[in-house]
Amino acid sequence: MSNTSNRSRKILIKCEKLTKTYDDRSVIVKALQGIDLIIKENKFIAIIGSSGSGKTTLLNLIGGLDKPTSGKMWFDGEEISSLNKKEGVLFRRKVGIIFQDFNLHSVLTVQQNIELPMIYAEKLDKHARMIRVEDLIEKVGLEKRKRHIPTQLSSGEKQRVGIARALANNPKLILADQPTGNLDSKTGDKIIKLMKDLQKEFSITIIVVTHNLDVARKADRVFAIEDGKIIPVTLEGKEKKRMKKKKRKKAKAS
Ligand SMILES: Nc1ncnc2c1ncn2[C@@H]1O[C@H](COP(=O)(O)OP(=O)(O)OP(=O)(O)O)[C@@H](O)[C@H]1O
Numbered sequence: 001m002s003n004t005s006n007r008s009r010k011i012l013i014k015c016e017k018l019t020k021t022y023d024d025r026s027v028i029v030k031a032l033q034g035i036d037l038i039i040k041e042n043k044f045i046a047i048i049g050s051s052g053s054g055k056t057t058l059l060n061l062i063g064g065l066d067k068p069t070s071g072k073m074w075f076d077g078e079e080i081s082s083l084n085k086k087e088g089v090l091f092r093r094k095v096g097i098i099f100q101d102f103n104l105h106s107v108l109t110v111q112q113n114i115e116l117p118m119i120y121a122e123k124l125d126k127h128a129r130m131i132r133v134e135d136l137i138e139k140v141g142l143e144k145r146k147r148h149i150p151t152q153l154s155s156g157e158k159q160r161v162g163i164a165r166a167l168a169n170n171p172k173l174i175l176a177d178q179p180t181g182n183l184d185s186k187t188g189d190k191i192i193k194l195m196k197d198l199q200k201e202f203s204i205t206i207i208v209v210t211h212n213l214d215v216a217r218k219a220d221r222v223f224a225i226e227d228g229k230i231i232p233v234t235l236e237g238k239e240k241k242r243m244k245k246k247k248r249k250k251a252k253a254s
């Protein structure tokens with residue numbers, strides 16, 4: 001069996017009995033109520049669920065932006081549910097984030113926006129950073145826009161910058177909360193295709209939260225959050241594709 005096969009793939013994220021309760025004294029919201037989840041490395045994962053079901057809450061926990069109320073989480077074998085402040089800052093640098101509203105620095109150029117996380121990480125000198133910036137700009141197809149600032153870009157181009165920036169520090173994981181939510185469907189399709197291509201090329205895991213089932217159908221695995229609980233789902237159309245693939249593989253082998 002090849003070492004990239006499903007069974008031998010390493011576990012990247014593990015959540016055990018994860019809960020999150022928001023309690024600001026006036027209102028208590030049990031946003032997550034016992035999430036058990038395993039995500040292996042080198043996967044494109046989609047999380048779906050109705051508004052308010054807890055998708056962003058879960059992403060925030062996985063990305064170290066918030067702490068669970070109870071339960072445990074591991075990233076790449078390291079327990080992350082009980083990191084102190086300093087460890088939390090270091091952990092967050094290992095995760096790339098793509099935002100629905102792009103979240104670019106308005107006065108910085110495409111090149112500078114992509115370089116910024118590398119400056120914070122303090123791992124590469126200026127020369128090495130510029131080489132990586134140019135490489136990422138090429139990967140997302142923005143060679144002709146690198147000196148533009150965000151107001152001089154289309155929405156799709158802004159999200160391409162967001163993708164390159166998320167890849168800047170070579171993360172094993174990228175989290176994307178509704179990355180196509182502010183794009184028309186054609187541009188959204190292109191962005192998802194780019195994310196999928198780069199996920200494979202860099203052998204990373206990408207978790208996409210989406211309300212768009214066409215986006216979810218493109219994922220290797222889909223999870224749904226309902227009432228603060230998570231369940232694996234198979235979407236109609238996706239199952240047919242999976243069976244066709246299986247048939248093709250069988251025919252090839254025989
Ligand atoms: N900081 C907070 N304080 C109190 N309640 C919160 C807070 N953040 C989220 N919630 C509540 O937790 C629940 C889950 O919210 P979350 O943002 O995770 O939903 P979501 O699935 O991402 O929804 P959407 O699809 O609309 O983005 C909601 O009922 C929300 O009102």
Ligand SMILES: [Mg+2]
Pocket residue numbers: 055056057177
């Ligand atoms: Mg949300």
